[in-house]
Amino acid sequence: MIPTQVFDIYGFSEKEISVTAFGTGLINHTWLVEKEKKKYILQKINTHVFRNPDAIHDNLQLIGKYLEQNTPGYLFVGPVTTLTGTTLVKTPEGCFRLFPFVEGSHAKSVLQNAEQAYEAAKQFGRFTALLSGFDPGLLKETIPHFHDITLRYGQFETALRQRDAERIQASQTLIHFLQQQKHIADRYEEIKQDPSFRIRVTHHDTKISNVLFDENDQALCVIDLDTVMPGYFISDIGDMMRTYLPTVSEEETDLSKIDIREDMYAAIVRGYLSEMKNELTGNELQSFFYAAQFLVYMQALRFITDHLNRDIYYGAHYPGQNFNRAQNQAVLLQKLNSREQLLKSIQ
């Protein structure tokens, strides 16, 4: 699965390393590589999703250099350079890259308490704040229109017109609910026209497993920087809300278990604002709740669209998995909507 040339180009001989599968991402393949006492993370980039891996390389070079010059103490976990001076190894089997494993750090697959949510939100805020002097226009969109909810709604409508009639029929109630929530996508169009919503360097994948913690549960930095590109802060806040607020994960099929943890909401707001308070405009400061609706709704659209498209993007480990994920996100959206007043009062 991993061609020998990948190890050769980093100067590793296959005899001196051990390789094991690592992590739970839906898109890229990840392995832990151990060479003597040193550890690395190896990843194969999914080039159906990241069609231009060079854009990732270019972005990370620019950001890495900027942070090194302006915030030398910041732990920026960029890819390891090969013996030939690149960070991407292109082979017929796919495109690979290697990261150093930060000694003494760990990532969490499940968020355990509000303190960790605070720490994570602070790190995502810090990342954007440290890059506030960097021109986001210099970055490439590694996935064009990644969080453009208008495009996602359009893809949902296309799937409804063109795809699997049986799956559409069986998903009627959910489809109808999602159509009724279209005002969330319409609000995004207003935001795009509103100069008080600023384009910044944002991460776009702020799940808890993309934060490194030390042994005292203090967060060290953010990782998984492939989707770092120009964007709105609602993407980062929204994906934290989407993944930290619920009592269960997006894979949970017992919908009665889905509930919202208000203490996590407060922790995300506090953590993020501890770094970003002076950066956000008045209108942005009013939009934390919208950020949650925006991301949860977009993820529901993406999952149901993939289900209707017969799972071509996310894949499915069992039939109907993307339908279940979409339903899970729709219930989460209903729960959010029902707590609107309460959550908006937390700031």
Ligand code: GN1
């Ligand atoms: C994908 O691969 P992973 O798990 O880091 C997706 C995110 C979704 C997430 C849902 C490039 O992230 O946008 O929120 O699945 N990443 C891409 O679990 O599509």
Ligand code: MG
């Ligand atoms: Mg990711």
